Amino acid sequence: MAELVLSALLPVVFEKLTSVLENKIARSKGIHSELKKWERKLRMIQALLEDASEKEVKSKTVKQWLNDLQHLAYDIDDILDALATDAMQREVVNESQPITNTVRKFIPSCCTSFSLSTRLGSKLDDISTRLQELMDEKYKLGLSEKNEGSKDKNRGYQTSLVVGPSIFGREGDKMELVQKLLSDESCNENFGIVPIVGMGGIGKTTLARVLYDDRLVKDHFELKAWVCVSDDFDSFNISKVIYQSVGGKEKDLTDLNLLQLALRERFMGKRFLLVLDDVWSEKWEDWKTLEGPFFAGASGSKIIITTRKKELVRQLLNHVHPYILQKLSPDNALSLFAQNALGVNNFDLHPQLRPHGEGIVRKCDGLPLALEALGRLLRNKPSEEEWKWLLDNEIWKLKDDGGILPALRLSYLDLSACCKQLFAYCCLIPKDCVFEKKDLILWWMAEGFLHNSDTDKTMECLGEEHFQELLSRSFFQHVPDDESLFVMHDLMNDLATSVAG
Incomplete structure (x- = not known):
């Protein structure tokens, strides 16, 4: 989830940084050079987000690094807002009190800016320290700028x-x-x-x-x-x-x-x-x-x-x-699962495991990759408790040995930042819940996800485009016999829950 927030937040921070750096107040307080360092380091860190979003699935330390970066970005945003607000207040005072401004010319600038400088001084130092720590940690975590040929x-x-x-x-x-x-x-x-x-x-x-x-x-x-x-x-x-x-x-x-x-x-x-x-x-x-x-x-x-x-x-x-290519039938799915879990394509030698196996197969809903991965996870584990444990737990919480999340996550990582956010929001849709396209687009609009200053398209039009993109990549599926209704595969729902954090 942190990667999603950062993808949306960092462009806003860069825009505010540019605005503040162009304002005289940043120069008069002697913080111009410090803000330039922030901008340079943040851009270097931004280039690592794609690599970090892939590695956080398996690494708790990378996930924590992203969370720390998210909190830091919010603190930087607050500092920039404070500087912008102070500049705006000074401009209002200068316009409304010309006589006072004449007097202020005889007062050293260090005295007029003493209050804000004192209030922000320690915060500026703290942010600079935390930002450098995140830069140092990227080497320990093995984070690097992602190139096109290194994905999966x-x-x-x-x-x-x-x-x-x-x-x-x-x-x-x-x-x-x-x-x-x-x-x-x-x-x-x-x-x-x-x-x-x-x-x-x-x-x-x-x-x-x-x-x-x-x-x-x-x-x-x-x-x-x-x-x-x-x-x-x-x-x-x-x-x-x-x-x-x-x-x-x-x-x-x-x-x-x-x-x-x-x-x-x-x-x-x-x-x-x-x-x-x-x-x-x-x-x-x-x-x-x-x-x-x-x-x-x-x-x-x-x-x-x-x-x-x-x-x-x-x-x-x-x-x-x-x-x-359609999903496997229930009988074929059960045979595939048994072959991977037991080495044979039936439960004749393990009748006590069949009810649990049938439950797991229903959960996988005919998806061969999931059936194979979960079957291999249970291979040489004839204990009913282990099978029941797997049946009762969400797939996304399991260890990633079977390759379920990496395979589906590849589709997710190829999405634009906006589509990633829209898909993550879909974790709120209950499993097997049938929904209409227009309803989901309205939910996205209500959350403010479809605002885009770079285009003249309406939010409804943007929502339609993003929905079709997700549909064409199998994140959503048509309900059989009703092309106007949609549903998410259970594993896609689990993926949305995983990336939403």
Whole structure:
């Protein structure tokens, strides 16, 4: 929660700092240089917020660091308000009492400002000390300015290898998608795109792996390549991985144009299958920079794209009907959970654990990532008490060994500061509570979340845009059989509660 508050508060503090620094009162009190130091250090700390927001999930010390920074920011805001108020009062006095002002010219400025200087002196020193302490602690905590390529490093290590003997409940999905891959349906280009869309943790990457490794698919395509794109859409690195995967010669290619010319030569007249896993970028220029060599392939080539963003598929790829991956059925979910918890896909040898297992599965609501993570958490723990403990506790309170929060949190971290605040507010929505879009937007408006001086758009318009952004990223879901109503997945609700603090 502290990161959310700071994201909104620090820009206000910077604006006030600029105003006070431009005012003569700051210079006359000899605090101008101190305020400049504050501004410089705060901007350095602001650059660490993204890294701190990721690490606070697992580190109590980072969470405390953010809380201390939040309190410090409020104290700085109070000091700046006091300076601004004093300047305003002096201006009023100067305008209303010209005679008094003439007299004051003969009085040293140190005497006229004695009261405020004395009152703020110790506070200024205290803030400077605390600010320096926070700067010193960042090294101990390992906080650094986040660069685009360092987010969720493990996502970059996803591979095409299928883990485990089989997948549960995806046989129908697999058959339908294999038919799409093998078909020579007409399209404007030599290649067709097969988008797989769904919320984080629903199994898009796992299904893509199974398709990639299918025998019929292997025999159908002459060339195959798998790239985990993640949130850093680097056209050069993506092209390089593809080139190496399709048997390109080991060349020291450092120029994108030369690399893509070589890649086009490899693709020329051959049917290829390419998987772009976990795509986030919605920039048209990113896709246009990458796709050039694909046109050299033979007709019937296919590109599988997995993403959480429906809008990306519709706007960027002009694909009206992406394959929406649904949650697992109750029976398949129970089998998947049992396989991870017990090593077998049923409870025949552990009938006493079945009621607790069924409760946990209902809580996970068909989300494979949650089922696998919680199942592994209980592996080799046949005690009923441990299973009951897990069932009765909120998932977000559990240790993060299973990767539940990191997987869903990636979606959250990619949001704008405003959308983060709006999503965190949704922790107030009870679990399984059905709501209307207009009601939620009105709640946001009532809290003052939709004020934005940088645009002429109405609050209703901003609320609509932010709601659609959250909906397209699976933070909200349509209620089955009623497109006008919405609901939050339980794990999304837990995530909102976690980030709200």
